[in-house]
Amino acid sequence: xxxxxxxxxxxxxxxxxxxxxxxxxxxxxxxxxxxxxxxxxxxxxxxxxxxxxxxxxxxxxxxxxxxxxxxxxxxxxxxxxxxxxxxxxxxxxxxxxxxxxxxxxxxxxxxxxxxxxxxxxxxxxxxxxxxxxxxxxxxxxxxxxxxxxxxxxxxxxxxxxxxxxxxxxxxxxxxxxxxxxxxxxxxxxxxxxxxxxxxxxxxxxxxxxxxxxxxxxxxxxxxxxxxxxxxxxxxx
Numbered sequence: 001x002x003x004x005x006x007x008x009x010x011x012x013x014x015x016x017x018x019x020x021x022x023x024x025x026x027x028x029x030x031x032x033x034x035x036x037x038x039x040x041x042x043x044x045x046x047x048x049x050x051x052x053x054x055x056x057x058x059x060x061x062x063x064x065x066x067x068x069x070x071x072x073x074x075x076x077x078x079x080x081x082x083x084x085x086x087x088x089x090x091x092x093x094x095x096x097x098x099x100x101x102x103x104x105x106x107x108x109x110x111x112x113x114x115x116x117x118x119x120x121x122x123x124x125x126x127x128x129x130x131x132x133x134x135x136x137x138x139x140x141x142x143x144x145x146x147x148x149x150x151x152x153x154x155x156x157x158x159x160x161x162x163x164x165x166x167x168x169x170x171x172x173x174x175x176x177x178x179x180x181x182x183x184x185x186x187x188x189x190x191x192x193x194x195x196x197x198x199x200x201x202x203x204x205x206x207x208x209x210x211x212x213x214x215x216x217x218x219x220x221x222x223x224x225x226x227x228x229x230x231x232x233x234x235x236x
Contacts, residue, residue, distance in 0.1 A: 020052055023062040025186050027108050027231040028115055030063045030162055034105060034231035038097055042076065046089040047235050051075045057092060065111065066104050071097065114140035115161045115229070118188075120152040120177055121145070122169035129215070132195075134164065138229075139221045149173025153180045160188050162229055166205050168195040168214055175206040182207040189228040 022045065024030040037043045043059075051057065054074050061069040073094040081088040115138055121127040124147070130141045144160075146152040149170060156163065156177070163181045167174040175191070181188040192203035193214035200211040209231065210224040 004073055005194075009078045019058040019060070020045065021060045021062065021236045022124060022232045023234040023236070024064070025189070026161060027063055027065045028112065029230055030061065031105070031112065032226060033232070035100070035108060036226055036230055038094070038101070041094050041097055043073075043092050043094070044089055045092060045235055046087045046231065048081070048088055049090070051078065051090055052157070053078060059092070063108075066108060069101060069104060070151070071100055114142060116156050116159055117141045117143045118160045118163045118173060119143055119145045119166075120149060120163070121166035122147050122149075123166070126166060126169075126215070130164065130166070133218065133221055134225065136224055149177045152177045156181050156184055156188060156235050158186070160184075163188050163190045164212075164225075165190060165208070166201070166214060167192050167199050169194055171199060171202070175202060178206040180202060186233055189231065191224055191228050
């Protein structure tokens with residue numbers, strides 16, 4: 001992690017050799033990460049840092065509306081860049097998560113107003129089907145749909161929690177919308193749907209955080225929606 005990280009960990013986490021800062025885009029993103037992973041006593045961090053299994057680690061979470069939150073844990077497992085099971089990173093186990101974060105979680109939940117998802121799909125039938133699927137997975141989501149990429153780009157503001165982009169019908173416009181989502185500050189998480197491998201590669205090159213087949217199987221869509229929404233903005 002380097003000398004800077006080690007000095008930071010000694011100052012702020014005196015009993016651990018490694019320290020990581022994890023920044024979330026919104027409180028909603030942190031709540032999803034908490035409900036999926038942290039509440040169960042663990043967290044996967046997508047990172048190229050190769051920390052030894054068993055190493056003690058301190059994490060500071062930067063969460064809008066909650067300030068800075070700290071947890072101490074240990075590296076339980078890790079995954080390399082060439083793994084077929086997903087992106088590289090480390091799995092961290094924590095002790096006493098509820099005791100340390102319970103009060104903060106209660107406050108964030110009480111202020112929670114739901115998710116806002118932008119769906120771009122030029123085909124009306126596909127748009128309606130995807131809207132139903134997204135709402136069945138994210139019960140609190142307000143799905144704003146657009147059939148035109150230019151209209152979608154005007155809706156890409158900081159209030160959008162996730163953009164789901166159907167690339168098939170109008171690839172150039174959809175790829176432009178993916179690029180526009182990355183220009184918002186902070187960038188909007190994106191999930192691109194495309195029926196061909198070539199279009200999925202183009203979508204990834206345009207900045208898509210997640211890509212899936214089109215139409216996606218329900219289980220795949222569920223996994224990718226949650227993963228995109230709960231992914232940290234930055235890990236340092």
